[in-house]
Amino acid sequence: MTVDIRSMALNARSAGRDLGLAPSETRNAALLEIADRLGKIDDSLMEANRGDIAEAHEAGLSPALLDRSTLNPARIQAMIDGCRAVAALPDPLGQVFDGKTLGNGLKVAKKRVPLGVMGVIFESRPNVTVEISALGIKTGNSVILRGGREVLRTNQVLVQLIREACTAAGLPDDAVQLIGSTDRALVPEMLGMDDLIDLVIPRGGTGLQNLVKQHARMPVVYGGIGVCHLYVDATADLERSLPLINNAKTQAPSVCNALDTVLVHHSRVGDFVPGMVADLNAAGVRVLCDEASLAALGDDAVENELVAAATEDDYGQEFLGLTLSVKAVDSLDEAVSHIAMYGTAHSDGILTNDYANAMRFLDEVDSSAVYVNASTRFTDGGQFGLGAEVAISTQRMHARGPLGLQELTTYKWIIQGDYTVRA
Amino acid sequence: MTVDIRSMALNARSAGRDLGLAPSETRNAALLEIADRLGKIDDSLMEANRGDIAEAHEAGLSPALLDRSTLNPARIQAMIDGCRAVAALPDPLGQVFDGKTLGNGLKVAKKRVPLGVMGVIFESRPNVTVEISALGIKTGNSVILRGGREVLRTNQVLVQLIREACTAAGLPDDAVQLIGSTDRALVPEMLGMDDLIDLVIPRGGTGLQNLVKQHARMPVVYGGIGVCHLYVDATADLERSLPLINNAKTQAPSVCNALDTVLVHHSRVGDFVPGMVADLNAAGVRVLCDEASLAALGDDAVENELVAAATEDDYGQEFLGLTLSVKAVDSLDEAVSHIAMYGTAHSDGILTNDYANAMRFLDEVDSSAVYVNASTRFTDGGQFGLGAEVAISTQRMHARGPLGLQELTTYKWIIQGDYTVRA
Numbered sequence: 001m002t003v004d005i006r007s008m009a010l011n012a013r014s015a016g017r018d019l020g021l022a023p024s025e026t027r028n029a030a031l032l033e034i035a036d037r038l039g040k041i042d043d044s045l046m047e048a049n050r051g052d053i054a055e056a057h058e059a060g061l062s063p064a065l066l067d068r069s070t071l072n073p074a075r076i077q078a079m080i081d082g083c084r085a086v087a088a089l090p091d092p093l094g095q096v097f098d099g100k101t102l103g104n105g106l107k108v109a110k111k112r113v114p115l116g117v118m119g120v121i122f123e124s125r126p127n128v129t130v131e132i133s134a135l136g137i138k139t140g141n142s143v144i145l146r147g148g149r150e151v152l153r154t155n156q157v158l159v160q161l162i163r164e165a166c167t168a169a170g171l172p173d174d175a176v177q178l179i180g181s182t183d184r185a186l187v188p189e190m191l192g193m194d195d196l197i198d199l200v201i202p203r204g205g206t207g208l209q210n211l212v213k214q215h216a217r218m219p220v221v222y223g224g225i226g227v228c229h230l231y232v233d234a235t236a237d238l239e240r241s242l243p244l245i246n247n248a249k250t251q252a253p254s255v256c257n258a259l260d261t262v263l264v265h266h267s268r269v270g271d272f273v274p275g276m277v278a279d280l281n282a283a284g285v286r287v288l289c290d291e292a293s294l295a296a297l298g299d300d301a302v303e304n305e306l307v308a309a310a311t312e313d314d315y316g317q318e319f320l321g322l323t324l325s326v327k328a329v330d331s332l333d334e335a336v337s338h339i340a341m342y343g344t345a346h347s348d349g350i351l352t353n354d355y356a357n358a359m360r361f362l363d364e365v366d367s368s369a370v371y372v373n374a375s376t377r378f379t380d381g382g383q384f385g386l387g388a389e390v391a392i393s394t395q396r397m398h399a400r401g402p403l404g405l406q407e408l409t410t411y412k413w414i415i416q417g418d419y420t421v422r423a
Numbered sequence: 424m425t426v427d428i429r430s431m432a433l434n435a436r437s438a439g440r441d442l443g444l445a446p447s448e449t450r451n452a453a454l455l456e457i458a459d460r461l462g463k464i465d466d467s468l469m470e471a472n473r474g475d476i477a478e479a480h481e482a483g484l485s486p487a488l489l490d491r492s493t494l495n496p497a498r499i500q501a502m503i504d505g506c507r508a509v510a511a512l513p514d515p516l517g518q519v520f521d522g523k524t525l526g527n528g529l530k531v532a533k534k535r536v537p538l539g540v541m542g543v544i545f546e547s548r549p550n551v552t553v554e555i556s557a558l559g560i561k562t563g564n565s566v567i568l569r570g571g572r573e574v575l576r577t578n579q580v581l582v583q584l585i586r587e588a589c590t591a592a593g594l595p596d597d598a599v600q601l602i603g604s605t606d607r608a609l610v611p612e613m614l615g616m617d618d619l620i621d622l623v624i625p626r627g628g629t630g631l632q633n634l635v636k637q638h639a640r641m642p643v644v645y646g647g648i649g650v651c652h653l654y655v656d657a658t659a660d661l662e663r664s665l666p667l668i669n670n671a672k673t674q675a676p677s678v679c680n681a682l683d684t685v686l687v688h689h690s691r692v693g694d695f696v697p698g699m700v701a702d703l704n705a706a707g708v709r710v711l712c713d714e715a716s717l718a719a720l721g722d723d724a725v726e727n728e729l730v731a732a733a734t735e736d737d738y739g740q741e742f743l744g745l746t747l748s749v750k751a752v753d754s755l756d757e758a759v760s761h762i763a764m765y766g767t768a769h770s771d772g773i774l775t776n777d778y779a780n781a782m783r784f785l786d787e788v789d790s791s792a793v794y795v796n797a798s799t800r801f802t803d804g805g806q807f808g809l810g811a812e813v814a815i816s817t818q819r820m821h822a823r824g825p826l827g828l829q830e831l832t833t834y835k836w837i838i839q840g841d842y843t844v845r846a
Contacts, residue, residue: 017763021786100808106797108807113789115819194636198819213617213640219820240842247844340440351842362837363444366536374529374840383845384531384836385523396538396621397642398821401836413807413824414785417797419663419774421670422806 003181005189008144008174009196012117015174016142020114022171024091030137030169031087034130035080037161045161046071048153049126056150069124069150079130086134089387092405093140096414106420110411114140116198118408119190121212123204124148129158132201133176135388137166139408142175144190144197149182156180191215199408201391221403224368224394226256226346227318228376231263231335231361232272233352241272241351242279248349248375250283254320256392257347257369257379261315261325263335269296269328276326281306285322288314292328316342332357336364343367345394347376368394368401426604428612431567431597432619435540438597439565443537445594447514453560453592454510457553458503460584468584469494471576472549479573492547492573502553509557512810515828516563519837529843533834537563539621541831542613544635546627547571552578555624556585556599558811562831565598567620569613572605579603614638622831624814644826647791647817649679649769650741651799654686654758654784655695656775664695664774665702671772671798673706677743679815680770680792680802684738684748686758692719692751699749704729708745711737715751739765755780759787766790768817770799791817791824 019027049071056066092112099109118141122128129147136143147155155178163173179186191200194217201221202212209222230245248259264272273296277287281304288310294301301307314325315338329335332350339348349371350361358372369379379402381389386404393400399407442450472494479489515535522532541564545551552570559566570578578601586596602609614623617640624644625635632645653668671682687695696719700710704727711733717724724730737748738761752758755773762771772794773784781795792802802825804812809827816823822830 017789020789102806102808106801111785217636219642219818237842244842244844251845349838358839362534362839366440366443366835369836369838372839374838374843375845377845378529378838378843379836383525385525395642396833398830398833400833407821410819410821410823412790413792413802415772415792415797415801416781416785416795419660419667420797420801421667422674422798422800 003179003183003186005179005186006193006196008177008179009117009190009193011174012142012144012177013196015172016114016117016140018172019137019142019175020093020140022140024093026170027091027137027140028087030166030171031083031134033165033169034134034162035083035087037165038076038080038083038130041161045076045154045157048157049151052151052153061150065124065150069126069148069154071126071154075127079127082127082131083134086138086388089138089405091138092409097411104420104423105418107416109414111414112406112409112411115408115410116141117196118143119146119197119200120144121146121187121200121202121204121208122148123208124150126151126154126158128203129155129178130162133159133162135390135405135408137171137175138388139405141199141408142177144177144179146179146187146190152180152182187211188215192217194218203391219397221391221393221397222395223391224256224346225318225344226258226379226392226394227260227316227342227344228257228346229261229263229339229343229348230259230376231329231332231339231348231350232265232268233332233350233354233357234265234267235353235357236265236268236272236351237353238272238275242276244351244373244375245276246279246283248377249280249285249324250322251375251377253322256318257376258320259324259376260317260319261327261342263327263329263338264293266292266328266330269293273297273326274300277307280324283322285324288323288325290327293326318344332360336361339365339367346392347371347379349374349376368392426602426606426609428602428609429616429619431600431602432540432613432616434597435565435567435600436619438595439537439540439563441595442560442565442598443516443563445563447516449593450514450560450563451510453589453594454506454557456588456592457557457585458506458510460588461499461503461506461553464499464584468499468577468580471580472574475574475576484573488547488573492549492571492577494549494577498550502550505550505554506557509561509811512561512828514561515832520834527843527846528841530839532837534837535829535832535834538831538833539564540619541566542569542620542623543567544569544610544623544625544627544631545571546631547573549574549577549581551626552581552601553585556582558813558828558831560589560594560598561811562828564622564831565600567600567602567613569602569610575603575605610634611638615640617641626814642820644814644816644820645818646814647679647769648741648767649681649802649815649817650683650739650765650767651680651769652684652686652762652766652771653682653799654752654755654762654771654773655688655691656755656773656777656780657688657690658776658780659688659691659695659774660776661695661698665699667774667796667798668699669702669706671800672703672708672747673745674798674800676745679741680799681743682747682799683740683742684750684765686750686752686761687716688758689715689751689753692716696720696749697723700730703747706745708747711746711748713750716749741767755783759784762788762790769815770794770802772797772799791815
């Protein structure tokens, strides 16, 4: 199938103008329409998905990816709930802020408007198709979707439904378009169209991120890789720290804000590490220890399959599973330096009862989210009260950390005068 | 000369950490120290500049570029004044905002911090060297400068002075570094270092912008190209519109917010265009007219060297000089469509006494700055009250239009708990 991606982008730009000017109720109506139609869809969706899965199975896709790509009633219900939740969020568009009247009488203010056209490249999971479409419609941004080849049929049915829902709600159907081809050359072509596409969001691993970095001429929002640290300070409360570390590691071990490394002040290695390791082991966590921590464990470490000596590579590693590395440090300074060196500026915290050390840690650790006495698992748009979350960014653009609906918008300056000229 | 640009970037990152943590007074002291030292500098600066200019003259640099590259006491004084002005601005760092206490007791807020390391690529004018260094020091961002080859000697003296001023004020001298080589391969190399350089600002023409678009893997702020429009609506006040249009065109014709095209409602072509053309001609402006405007001028247009028939290429053209194109349109809708098609989303306005049309124009024209009854010349960080201006951006990132000191910062989330875990 030949795809004229430039025509798609022109259509997206045109549709985006109407979408961005549509009132809040119309955009929300489209989201509710998508939800309703997903609730009533005939077997065509499951049939398409079965076709995708059968082919992916033939092609030898891993069981994990097969699972992620498979639809079922619960997953469809989650998509429906997601659309309704986004519809219920406050409209980020149209806010007027930073308004002032200048000395010459000019009224100057900023007004929040959509970014424009978003290109979103993602792998497998078909729920992303619905989620990104919903976020785009809500924020007045038209979207061009490039999904994984494994679920092309599924995505085609979903996008067709979304486009019909847009039409039914009075929005242009080209607000949401799917690239209906798996031709690899289309991605670099799309990434070169900075005149028509305003923002690119790659949702995938390092390979995809590198491809985008190499070719994208427009701004990009990259989801962050999280190598997350907690530093157990000399004054940390032992009893209260153990459940916190356990929570940061095990509550959702496969996500980016899960804990990877515990740094322990040398004075606490003896009384802290054995209890922590026992607690984590009980939750199935394998703990990779530096020499000092191993020594503190003594004979308990021997023949314990869930304890091993750490290598240099175990620091700066995003484990995304039930593994954690531990290291003794001499001071707060060393903890801060370790985090600067090995971290990814995602989520890092201190456990302490010392006020001055808490303040220093907040100042000196320059991560997207810096914690005192709290689990790194809180770095999340929902937890921080942003409603929907677009990504957790570790880039240093104007917006950082969890990005919500507002971070899919920009503003224009509006200036009202009385035939005012510049002196 | 061999330049190890990766080492430079590592040094910039390390220096940036100290710079970003330095108190406001220290950063301001460095700026005042630069100003003082510039005021007392010996002949080495002028000597270096004379060497640069002599060589550039030999190399056949254009008179305009030679002029821009030449230092004189007034230009040095302007650099001094610029440093003092930046020192006097409020500190953008350290602001805490959007703070809230969540239901679980977590205190969450954003704190404004530097972007990190900025790479700035610019052509000739040595005042940019001082200006960018001052903005970097003020905002806690270390900078790596790549200036034009025409003024390499001059820049070396200036950067040496700036680095010594940093040291004297207690800041790391690697807060400001100059790439001391004109090897062209260094620019792509620098643009590939997204792990160490957080933001790139190219200050130059389309050729430089394209080079950066091709190679940059990190966020970039591009200065905007301004094809600016004013639409004379059916109800525009004739007497008051003429000086406004004149101001927008002639007050500084070579800059990006100068007027390029006047769109005139067809009902006003007869009474408006002849007076406007006479007024602009008197200021030396050449006016390129569509058929309807030419007809309105009648015999006056014949043998008038400052009037000509417009071609299609005269719309969407940034004249950067005393030339203007004029076009009759049938309606506000046509004006809005023309601006969307030919504009660059920089600065566009309507002249009208009709309230509904003013509101529609503000809603429907999606430019960085949208005006009612005011000169496009106001699109400027100084005019909008931002203090210093970094660039006027027509990109659709989170910040748009005139970018001030705040737009050289980001924020980190700070989260304070009581050994709080995620449920």
